[in-house]
Amino acid sequence: MSDLVADNVNMIFTTPTGDSVHALKDVSFTLKKGELLSVLGPSGCGKTTMLNIIAGFIHPTSGSLQLGGEEIEGPGVNRGMVFQQGALFEWLTVAENVNFGLRMKNADKDETAKKVEEWLDIVGLQGFGNTPTYQLSGGMQQRVALARCLINDPDLILMDEPLGALDALTREKMQSLVLKIWKETGKTIMIITHSVEEALLLGERLFVMAPRPGRLHKEYRLDFAEQGLTQDLREIKQTDAFAETREEILTMIWNMEEEIMGKT
Amino acid sequence: MIIGSLFIILIATLIWSIIYGRKLIRTERNDAVFGNPSRAEGGWHWIIAGVSSILLVWFFFSWDAARAYFPKAANELCQVAKLTSATNPIRTTFPFEDRLLQGTELLERDYGQLDSLQASVSVSDLSDADKAELTALVEELRDTLASQADSSQLDPALPAKFDAIADDINALSAKLEQTDYPGPADSYIMEKALAQPKWGETRTEIPTIPLTDRGRKFEAAAAEMAEISKAYRGIKNEGGAWESRLNSISGKLEALKVRESEEELQILVKQLNKVFKRIDNGKVFPPEFTNKVEAALENFDDVQKSEQGSLRLIDIFAMPGGEIRAGNNACSEQGSGRWLPKPSDTLKTFARLANPNEGYKGTPLLWYKMKPLSEMVDFVVPDMVADLIPGAYPRHDTNGNIELNFKSKVLNIASGNFSSPSIPVPMGHVWDSIVRVLVGLFFGILLGVPLGLFMGLSRFAKGFFDPLIEMYRPIPPLAWAPLILTIFGIGDDGKIFLLFMVAFAIMVISARTGATGTQLSKIHAAHSLGASKRQITRQVILPNSLPEILTGIRIAIGVCWGTLVAAEMLAGTTGIGFVENVARKQSDYEIIWMTILLLGLLGLLFDLGMRWVIAKTIPWRGKG
Ligand SMILES: Nc1ncnc2c1ncn2[C@@H]1O[C@H](COP(=O)(O)OP(=O)(O)O)[C@@H](O)[C@H]1O
Ligand SMILES: [Mg+2]
Numbered sequence: 085m086s087d088l089v090a091d092n093v094n095m096i097f098t099t100p101t102g103d104s105v106h107a108l109k110d111v112s113f114t115l116k117k118g119e120l121l122s123v124l125g126p127s128g129c130g131k132t133t134m135l136n137i138i139a140g141f142i143h144p145t146s147g148s149l150q151l152g153g154e155e156i157e158g159p160g161v162n163r164g165m166v167f168q169q170g171a172l173f174e175w176l177t178v179a180e181n182v183n184f185g186l187r188m189k190n191a192d193k194d195e196t197a198k199k200v201e202e203w204l205d206i207v208g209l210q211g212f213g214n215t216p217t218y219q220l221s222g223g224m225q226q227r228v229a230l231a232r233c234l235i236n237d238p239d240l241i242l243m244d245e246p247l248g249a250l251d252a253l254t255r256e257k258m259q260s261l262v263l264k265i266w267k268e269t270g271k272t273i274m275i276i277t278h279s280v281e282e283a284l285l286l287g288e289r290l291f292v293m294a295p296r297p298g299r300l301h302k303e304y305r306l307d308f309a310e311q312g313l314t315q316d317l318r319e320i321k322q323t324d325a326f327a328e329t330r331e332e333i334l335t336m337i338w339n340m341e342e343e344i345m346g347k348t
Numbered sequence: 349m350i351i352g353s354l355f356i357i358l359i360a361t362l363i364w365s366i367i368y369g370r371k372l373i374r375t376e377r378n379d380a381v382f383g384n385p386s387r388a389e390g391g392w393h394w395i396i397a398g399v400s401s402i403l404l405v406w407f408f409f410s411w412d413a414a415r416a417y418f419p420k421a422a423n424e425l426c427q428v429a430k431l432t433s434a435t436n437p438i439r440t441t442f443p444f445e446d447r448l449l450q451g452t453e454l455l456e457r458d459y460g461q462l463d464s465l466q467a468s469v470s471v472s473d474l475s476d477a478d479k480a481e482l483t484a485l486v487e488e489l490r491d492t493l494a495s496q497a498d499s500s501q502l503d504p505a506l507p508a509k510f511d512a513i514a515d516d517i518n519a520l521s522a523k524l525e526q527t528d529y530p531g532p533a534d535s536y537i538m539e540k541a542l543a544q545p546k547w548g549e550t551r552t553e554i555p556t557i558p559l560t561d562r563g564r565k566f567e568a569a570a571a572e573m574a575e576i577s578k579a580y581r582g583i584k585n586e587g588g589a590w591e592s593r594l595n596s597i598s599g600k601l602e603a604l605k606v607r608e609s610e611e612e613l614q615i616l617v618k619q620l621n622k623v624f625k626r627i628d629n630g631k632v633f634p635p636e637f638t639n640k641v642e643a644a645l646e647n648f649d650d651v652q653k654s655e656q657g658s659l660r661l662i663d664i665f666a667m668p669g670g671e672i673r674a675g676n677n678a679c680s681e682q683g684s685g686r687w688l689p690k691p692s693d694t695l696k697t698f699a700r701l702a703n704p705n706e707g708y709k710g711t712p713l714l715w716y717k718m719k720p721l722s723e724m725v726d727f728v729v730p731d732m733v734a735d736l737i738p739g740a741y742p743r744h745d746t747n748g749n750i751e752l753n754f755k756s757k758v759l760n761i762a763s764g765n766f767s768s769p770s771i772p773v774p775m776g777h778v779w780d781s782i783v784r785v786l787v788g789l790f791f792g793i794l795l796g797v798p799l800g801l802f803m804g805l806s807r808f809a810k811g812f813f814d815p816l817i818e819m820y821r822p823i824p825p826l827a828w829a830p831l832i833l834t835i836f837g838i839g840d841d842g843k844i845f846l847l848f849m850v851a852f853a854i855m856v857i858s859a860r861t862g863a864t865g866t867q868l869s870k871i872h873a874a875h876s877l878g879a880s881k882r883q884i885t886r887q888v889i890l891p892n893s894l895p896e897i898l899t900g901i902r903i904a905i906g907v908c909w910g911t912l913v914a915a916e917m918l919a920g921t922t923g924i925g926f927v928e929n930v931a932r933k934q935s936d937y938e939i940i941w942m943t944i945l946l947l948g949l950l951g952l953l954f955d956l957g958m959r960w961v962i963a964k965t966i967p968w969r970g971k972g
Contacts, residue, residue, distance in 0.1 A: 160876075161878040163876060171870050171873040173891070174971055185877035185878050188880070233877075
């Protein structure tokens, strides 16, 4: 029973100039253990803010957030984070990055080494343990970031546009990897993206958020992710169902953007 | 010989590298468009060209090349300079280098003074009668002065005196043109001349006794010319009608001087008296009197120049930026030849000072000495350690014996009071300077980096310490020096503290910049991975700040190095700055330049070392 429960979360920022920005308004949802949730929305609708609140980096203005029945008070190892730009420690090697969390816990050295090997294997980086991370390509760096997060065995994995900076081909490979990890580990994953296709492929559930104030606009339940576990992703994209949903959501976001343009 | 060939080799190298570079430019033209940074990469041949240019300029302007190729030129030019300075008393009265004839200049100045005196008289608070008298005196002085230039009122014997001088000069010109002037060399003097130290061998720089026939010719002429000059200077405008008028003015001035109590009057009288004395000197003549002398001197100049022959070319082309001048009893280099020591001399000086037995002011530049280990233990281990041991120090018993116990034995060790083998320890001016910089820097880093990180992470620390740092940081370190040297004394402590202050501010600021520059996502990641505050500081923020910290160290070394030398100049008895300061007081340009070069070299080594450390420790810089 380690569900994520958001109850009427509000976030109001005050800018240095004194204006207040209502970044999140009355956000409530429940994310069950093992669910794969993708969040989509126009830029500035509060996606990162929501993730930061869940991760515990910032505190909501009002409302409560519980993970497994416990109130979220600050950052913790039960919630792993993957950022857009790896946020790797470039002065460390791949292995040192991956075992960072275990080292902070002073975990047993041999066991740590074994786990690192395992995870590098899973993300497809076997043999790269001693490579400095700054020598890796963008896709490889994101794999390291994934392994670094997963080795801590978190209940919830939060990803903020993790594949946004990758080229199309690498991106597709990484999408399969995320699905594979979801299936093999059964983790709860919340993934933010600005690509509609990605949101459809990497979400059992999909939240479309609307801006000003940032709020949940619409929720979808999809089975493309399930199909993605067995099928080629490109084939799924070509199905009529996929194209239909994609067009629907695109139109929705398009209209939101139009509305913003009209307002300003 | 060596310098001569080196000079040629340098020229050849320069020309070769330029030609080689030009050739490469032609082929490189297609490599990259203008503005592409890769156009500035490589090019070691240009480094060679640059280095050989610098060396050539040095060899050339310090006259090292001239000395190598024309070893006797300085001695000959010294004789020429003797003649020049002998001629000067006559020469300077004519408009060769000056604008005006001496007489014209004197008249102009005295007329001007009389005009301004006249003006002061008319605005003074004197009685009208006094004013009238002074004005009349001014007018009389003016008239007397003017009549000094009027040939009809002068002693008719005067022109003949000038003609005699002109004849003497012409006679000397004729002698100078003779090949056998001034006759065969005296073997005794020749011996003495040959025994002189060579050019640049001693501090007197240039051998004064002529070594060559040409030199002897100029020296002899200089002696004769000195006599002529003396006679010329002795000629005075006297025996003219103006003298009696001047005497009457003198009487009137004396009469006025009696009224001592009238201050304003006395000031004016004093000034009138000055003009009177100058007129009495009798140095103004009608121009036509001196025309012959002027012509004779012009001719003499042409003769002596042509007699110099190739020497003139050497002077102009091989010894640029200065000349050789003759003083009362020695010749010296003036201009760049003087303040730019010759590379070969500088190298010799360096070799001399580098010799540990010689050194400078009793301390070698860089050497080692044997030091007992116990001294170092004394320095490193504080005596307090013994006090901390429980128990009491032993007391003497009734027989006056002192029984050592454990506590006192520890004290003996801590205070270096035990026999131990000696080990070699570096020492010397250079070593002292380096140690001061490194120790100051060490403490600057040790305290500055943690404080900087703290300030980057805590609002309290930033607000609390910022005013402190910002208040003393902009003050030039040397402004502190007098204060610090007073507090700490002229020993090492003061200098090290000064350097510590310099390094500390730089380290605080760079560490703070590094800490505040940490990417937020990295901090977030570390939090999510379960790191504590302490772990985040040590494992994320510190390594992330390393590039800034190391750059800070690099800057700090440079600034410390500069500050140290200045501080050592202020006080102390060792160090490179001390050496330079003493050399400065003695105008020893060779040592000054040697220290400058040494400082540059060591600074470069420090910087190269830091660059190496940076490349080794943070290859990931800027790649996160
Ligand atoms: N620290 C902050 N201070 C003020 N406004 C903020 C702050 N963080 C985010 N915002 C505002 O909140 C809104 C949502 O931001 P964000 O969550 O980053 O959007 P998204 O990730 O969906 O693009 C934006 O309008 C942004 O300007
Ligand atoms: Mg965002």
